[in-house]
Amino acid sequence: MMERAKTAVLIALVALSLLQSYLLAYSMPGLGATVRSEQDYVNAEPLGVSSSVEGVIFPEELVLHMGENRHTVLRPGTQFYDMILKQRIAGREFKGLQRSVAMLMDWEEIRKNEMGIELRFGNGVPVDLLQKMLKLEGDLLFLNERIQKIWILKLSDSEEVRAFFFSSDGENVYEAVRADLTVxxxxxxxxxxxxxxxxxxxxxxxxxxxxxxxxxxxxxxxEMYSPEQMQRSLFFDSSTTKAIVDRSGSEIFTDGKRGLKVEQNGMWISYTNSAAGQSRDFQFSENVYASVDFINQHGGWDGSHRLMSATPAEEKKYVSFRKYVEEYPIIDYSPFRYGYMRLTLQQGVVTEYSRSLLTLKPKWEARNPRWLQGGETLENRLASYAKRDQVAAIFPALRANPLDNSRLQFVPVWAVRLKDGTEEILLEAYPAGYEPPPSVDKPEGPGGENGDGAPAGQDGSEVEGTSESGSATSENSPDGVSRNGQDGSDFGLGSDGTAQELEPGAGASGAELASARGNGSEDGQLGKAGTEAGEQEDAYSVGANGETDSGQPDDEDRDALDGTGSSQ
Incomplete structure (x- = not known):
């Protein structure tokens, strides 16, 4: 009797187990599905403008070599930079790249005596990302390289174009057997x-x-994103999110796995995600794609940003993007953080995300001309710099200073990048109102000396709208792009887009180029209107519609002539 009872119980248990297995496999969603309501699920609102990987990869500068040891530098966003890179180089094909040792050619001799152009990428860009800008074909060794610079040149003893790709370690150079470029x-x-x-x-x-x-x-x-907007953008379930204030006064949002720290009076955020995996490292290019997508979804892009080159030790985890205002990059300057976005990734998942919550309005409120040092003054300051032996690059930049009434002031400076990737301010521009003495190699502008005899344009010429005819320089050619040469002849762009010298006397000598992006002169600068001594200075900028706007000087105190600082 007892054995029969045990058998019956066992059969019942087995049947119940089979029933539970069936329900788990086929009927669980219908039994107890959890449906989120509008109250406990918040859709992330779109913030900012989306971008693409193609939009953040471009050289930090173009160097033109004109032979006879003559050179000039073009910055991102200036008209000639855009014309050369976007209209003449981008999309060109470079095939059959062959590897050789960099020391096989005397590059210093070539740099001094041969004509060509250098595309410089800082610490280097992986080839698979560079392919977003150029059509590259090479062997496996080349495809795994990081390219620091591209040199396109025409040797004087040859009538063919040669293109060289330099690796970031400085040991190898690749030459394209077939380049889609002409002499x-x-x-x-x-x-x-x-x-x-x-x-x-x-x-x-x-x-x-x-x-x-x-x-x-x-x-x-x-304008500024609110912390609540970023919290909704970064956290899916607001019902599980708590807000606390730490000892420093910073506000922290957390859901137990992710945290959002709001600092700098609500202007800066630091996001962390401790739930992300931490196994193998991804390739730098994979992290770049993941970073661009993440920013598109969480905050967007405020203006133009460039992918920052990472050192080999950093590239497996970190991705940074630098903001540009006109043609100048913003340099990070403590204690005010602004102008860059930095992400840390593990397994392609963002674990840390730092950025500003500020978004600039399209139109500047005021602008004043400031002169950046050159020649011996800059050379001497560079020579006396304490870390001179560590300097890898020097470039003009902008330092951001917060003002009242929701405004930012951008002050031009000379900055240096050290070999370890850190950047510091070397020298601030001359104080507002300073005019450099006239160059002995350049003629005076129209009307003789202008006050103290200083030229108004960047290269000793006068800015648009100040010629004897009174018309803006951009109106002197059909395509709206022309300038007057230093010898009194006009220099402009022909119908085919090439640089051409026009008939002498077409306009006032030394007139400055009008910028297509509305940055003022060719390098995004300002001019000085008026050619008679004692006339009042007015800052001008050419807008997108070709009209000339007058900037209003601000009342902020100017820094000392040779002020220095550190971004660290």
């Missing part, structure tokens, strides 16, 4: 540089202008 292309590049400010090269390969170059101090109004 005329290279000649056109060099022609653009003939009427631009000359640069000299230091012994260790740094380029500095022979004379002061004109920049602009600008004030931009801004």
């Amino acid at each position: 005329r292309d290279v000649q056109d590049y060099v022609g653009f540089g003939e009427h631009l400010p000359p640069y000299r090269m230091t012994d260790d390969g740094l380029y500095i202008p022979d004379e002061p170059i004109q920049a602009a101090e600008m004030v931009y109004p801004y």
Whole structure:
């Protein structure tokens, strides 16, 4: 009897187990599905503008070599930079890249005597990302390289174009057997540089202008994302999110796995995600794609940003993007953080995300001309820099200063990048109102000396709208792009887009190029209206519609002439 009871119980248990297995396999969703309501699920609102990987990969500078040891430098966003890169180089084909040792050619001799163009990418860009800009075909060794610079040149003893790709370690160079470029292309590049400010090269390969170059101090109004907007963008379930305030006064949002720290009076955020995996490292290019997608979904892009080159030790985990205002990058300057976005990734998942919550309005509120040092003044300051032996690059940049009434001031500076990737401010521009002495190599502008005899344009010429005819320079050619040469002849772009010299006397000598992006002069700078002594200075900028706007000087105190600082 007892055995029968045990058998019956066992059969019942087995049947119940089979029933439970069936329900788990086929009927669980219908039994107890959890449906989120509108109250406990918050859709992330779109913030900012989306971008693509193609939009963040471009050289930090173009160097034009004109022979006879003459050089000039073009910055991102200037008209000639865009014309050369976007219209003449981007999308070209470079095939059959063959590897050789970099020391096989005397590059210093070539740099001094041959005409060509260098595309510089800082610490280097992986080839698979560079293929977003150029059509590249090479062997496996080449495809796994990081390219620091591309040199397209025409040797004087040859009538063919040669293109070289330099690895970031400086040991290897790859030459394209077939390049989709002509000798005329290279000649056109060099022609653009003939009427631009000359640069000299230091012994260790740094380029500095022979004379002061004109920049602009600008004030931009801004808007700001609220911490709540970013919290909704980064956390799916607001019902599980808590807000706390730490000892420093920073506000922290957390759901137990992810945290969002709001600092700098609500202007800066640091996001962390501890739930992400931490096994193998991804390739740098994979992390770049993941970073661009993440930013598109969580905050978007405020204006133009460039992918920052990472050191080999950093590239497996970190991805950074730098903001540009006109043609100048924003340098990180403690204690005010602004101008870059930095992400840390594990297994392609973002574990850390730092960025500003400020978004600039499209139009600047005020701008004043400021001159950046050149020649011996800049060389001497560089020579006395305590970390001179560690300097890998020198470049003009902008330092952001917060003002009242939701405004940011951008002050032009000379910055240096060290070999370890850190950047510091070397020298601030001359104070507002300073005018450099006239160059002995350049003629005076129309009307003789202008006050103190200083030229108004960046290269000793006068800005659009100040010629004897009173018309803006951009109106002197059919395509809206022309400038007057230093010898009194006009220099412009022909119908085919090439640099051409026009008939002498077509306009006032030394008139400055109008920028297609509305940045003022060719390098995004300002001019000085008026040619008689004692006339009042007015800052001008050419807008997108070709009209000339007058900037209003701000009342902020100017820093000292040779002020220095550190971004660290």
